Amino acid sequence: MAPEPTIEQTTEGIPLDSPDSNDRVARRTFIKSVIASGAVASSGGLMLVGLSGCSEDAAPAAGSVERLVTLRVNGRDRPVDVLPNETLAMTLRYKLGLTGTKLSCDRGECGACTVTIDDVAHNSCSTLTHSVRGRAVTTIEGLEQPDGTLHPVQQAMIDELGPQCGFCTPGQIMSGVALLKTNPSPTREEARQAMAGNLCRCGAYDHYLNSIMRAARTT
């Protein structure tokens, strides 16, 4: 599991390890200039610590990507400061506070970090945030209706007592949601294949399948 980053890490790097401290200073000046340039992330209280007194005249380094970007997450436009080497899982969890998306292997093997991008299941730990600008990202937090009605896959998880410890559940649900979007009436085998990228250390696979099949029946 990824360690909780410190405030310093969330503002300056994941991790902050440039061997060249001049580089680091340049980046810090740059981020200050970006944040000073106007829109500031609403969840940015944490990341703004220590960034008062920003200078507005520092220009971005040549060729570097604009760090203050707007992401479309759960139907909302979220302005956020994103490092060039930041994964979507990191941005969601530590910049936007969407900690329902879990980080476990951090290398594309377990599916705990599964989100949908334009309705397709992706491992957010192996996706750079900058690469998904302009695309619709949905996390577990974005599934319920504004009135609190759960998504049918979420409700079926409760009705079938799908999860055991629950750590892999958000990823399992996102894979189930992506499946039902393209194949609303899967066979059990099709559902098993669609969920194959989501590992469960509790071994609750059969319960998850029961939940997906129930959700398919109720939608």
Next chain:
Amino acid sequence: MYAFEYRKAASTEDAESGFTAADDASFLAGGMTILPTLKQRLAQPSDLIDLSGIESLSGISVEGGTVTIGAMTCHADVAASADVQSAIPALAALANLIGDPQVRNRGTIGGSIANNDPAADYPGAVVGLNATVHTTKREIAADDFFIGLFETALDEGELITKVVFPVPEKAAYRKFPNPASRYAIVGAFVAKTSDGIRVAITGAGPTVFRVTEMEADLSESFSADAIKDIAIPQDDLNSDLHASAEYRAHLIGVMASRAVGDCS
């Protein structure tokens, strides 16, 4: 991950000029291999040049007895393509056996063959079908493309644009997958083509290779029986925690025979 700059290329020219301008750039395709590699700090590129915005690199077309797959086409799209399923069903089936849905939704054919993992599936199809790898500079025949462990004929900064597969008379792929990652412990791609029979083995050695003895015997009699007595030397095969060289040598015969059976 060490710090790097991120750049999304708008065209292949843009990607190449970005590569040349940077100190030490790498291309980014699906990221399924390169991002974990960077997280382990096994590489320290100055820039990652994202190819995902280059439209001309994605897509599948079938014409004149060939199937052309753009370098940035993800495995899921190849697996789901009705065109590939009808022209070269073995290729669509192979794509569908790669990893899991999340891996297939991001991983690309260009990334897979550029990386040339010894256990990757696509090298089996590229060599088995005698495909041609197109780059921004040239066309490379399958037999010349895969050089060794994680090594290809690509020059520094050379960008794969597409892979062109000739449509065979019949082809089949069988793999013995690692049950966790689904990478090939041994995979055998067998094809009957207008230029003869080809047998390509992936997963077993440092890189994909052909078994010419099997190809010769199958040309005389295309049946699993024809190759059952061919012993594969273990000397150059991989031994790791998943399988010994001896076991892999045995699996080559078993997987190739099954693939031949699927072709008949």
